[in-house]
Amino acid sequence: MKNLLEVKNLRTHFYTEDGIIPAVDGVDFSLKPGQTLGIVGESGCGKSITSMSVMRLIPNPPGKIVDGQITFDDRNLLTLSEAEMRKIRGNDIAMIFQEPMTSLNPVFTIGSQIMEAIMLHQKLDKKAAREKCIEMLNLVGIPRAAEIVDDYPHQFSGGMRQRVMIAMALSCNPKLLIADEPTTALDVTIQAQILELMKELKEKLNTAIMLITHDLGVVAEMADYIIVMYAGRVVEEANVYDLFEAPKHPYTVGLLNSKPNLQRTADRLEVIPGSVPNPLAIPPGCAFNPRCPHVMDICREEMPPLESIGGERKVRCWLHTKKEGAK
Numbered sequence: 001m002k003n004l005l006e007v008k009n010l011r012t013h014f015y016t017e018d019g020i021i022p023a024v025d026g027v028d029f030s031l032k033p034g035q036t037l038g039i040v041g042e043s044g045c046g047k048s049i050t051s052m053s054v055m056r057l058i059p060n061p062p063g064k065i066v067d068g069q070i071t072f073d074d075r076n077l078l079t080l081s082e083a084e085m086r087k088i089r090g091n092d093i094a095m096i097f098q099e100p101m102t103s104l105n106p107v108f109t110i111g112s113q114i115m116e117a118i119m120l121h122q123k124l125d126k127k128a129a130r131e132k133c134i135e136m137l138n139l140v141g142i143p144r145a146a147e148i149v150d151d152y153p154h155q156f157s158g159g160m161r162q163r164v165m166i167a168m169a170l171s172c173n174p175k176l177l178i179a180d181e182p183t184t185a186l187d188v189t190i191q192a193q194i195l196e197l198m199k200e201l202k203e204k205l206n207t208a209i210m211l212i213t214h215d216l217g218v219v220a221e222m223a224d225y226i227i228v229m230y231a232g233r234v235v236e237e238a239n240v241y242d243l244f245e246a247p248k249h250p251y252t253v254g255l256l257n258s259k260p261n262l263q264r265t266a267d268r269l270e271v272i273p274g275s276v277p278n279p280l281a282i283p284p285g286c287a288f289n290p291r292c293p294h295v296m297d298i299c300r301e302e303m304p305p306l307e308s309i310g311g312e313r314k315v316r317c318w319l320h321t322k323k324e325g326a327k
């Protein structure tokens with residue numbers, strides 16, 4: 001099957017007074033129709049900037065996509081005009097964020113906001129858009145959809161607002177849904193319901209999903225394929241089974257160990273020591289080396305390549321890559 005999205009050597013940098021922040025620094029990945037790709041990593045690793053680059057929503061200045069290719073549906077997004085890009089956003093690619101309140105306008109009703117999106121992207125009149133809107137609210141499991149379409153965002157709970165966002169995002173049948181920490185602000189029960197809903201919708205509508213989260217439990221539940229990011233780069237990629245069965249990069253191992261689970265009590269929770277590097281002072285060699293329990297001399301000197309280790313697995317780590325000429 002052909003790729004729906006192909007990202008090659010994406011580099012997105014921020015030019016600040018203090019220096020250049022290489023937020024995304026040579027990222028590659030691809031996604032097929034109907035597939036769910038999980039992007040994981042601690043806060044500040046470049047997950048959101050990766051997705052905002054795909055949407056071409058990087059604030060410029062200070063940010064800029066300085067290199068790479070983003071091919072979506074056989075079109076190079078980086079060469080499209082802003083007007084062409086606007087057609088793709090919301091139509092072919094939709095996005096949902098962590099905090100739905102910031103993307104919903106408090107002074108307009110839920111219905112008018114969803115209808116506006118529908119009328120903008122599909123050539124429907126007001127009446128048809130209202131029907132489509134109610135249909136979408138029903139689809140995402142909002143009770144009494146026909147009544148609440150005239151309610152305002154503040155009349156909804158966080159979980160209901162996130163459902164509204166999903167309804168809005170999916171109302172134009174996008175081929176790709178980018179979900180950036182879609183359930184992080186919600187309590188666990190609601191989180192589980194929203195994830196279940198996304199799964200159902202994906203099966204019904206065959207939407208590809210780029211799911212960004214710092215929560216490995218969420219990707220385990222949802223993703224087919226996972227990329228792990230650290231300091232603006234991909235450090236490991238694998239399908240969901242291989243990654244959880246046998247993580248290769250010490251960073252991935254650390255993330256998995258710090259994931260709370262029911263068998264483990266909180267006081268035995270391992271957390272990766274240290275913290276993500278200052279983006280203005282990423283250490284030379286492997287960016288993870290100051291925190292790595294297996295660090296070797298070479299790790300401080302030279303950045304390992306992202307190398308295939310069989311099947312669809314790749315890892316960026318000197319433990320798994322032989323350096324030419326080294327013993």
Ligand SMILES: Nc1ncnc2c1ncn2[C@@H]1O[C@H](COP(=O)(O)OP(=O)(O)O)[C@@H](O)[C@H]1O
Pocket residue numbers: 014016021023041042043044045046047048049050059062063279
């Ligand atoms: N507007 C901005 N100006 C400067 N640096 C930014 C800006 N937005 C993001 N960054 C930097 O880019 C890096 C990656 O951020 P982000 O993609 O948001 O991380 P996360 O993985 O948590 O989503 C961080 O180091 C962050 O400080």
Ligand SMILES: [Mg+2]
Pocket residue numbers: 047048049180
């Ligand atoms: Mg983020």
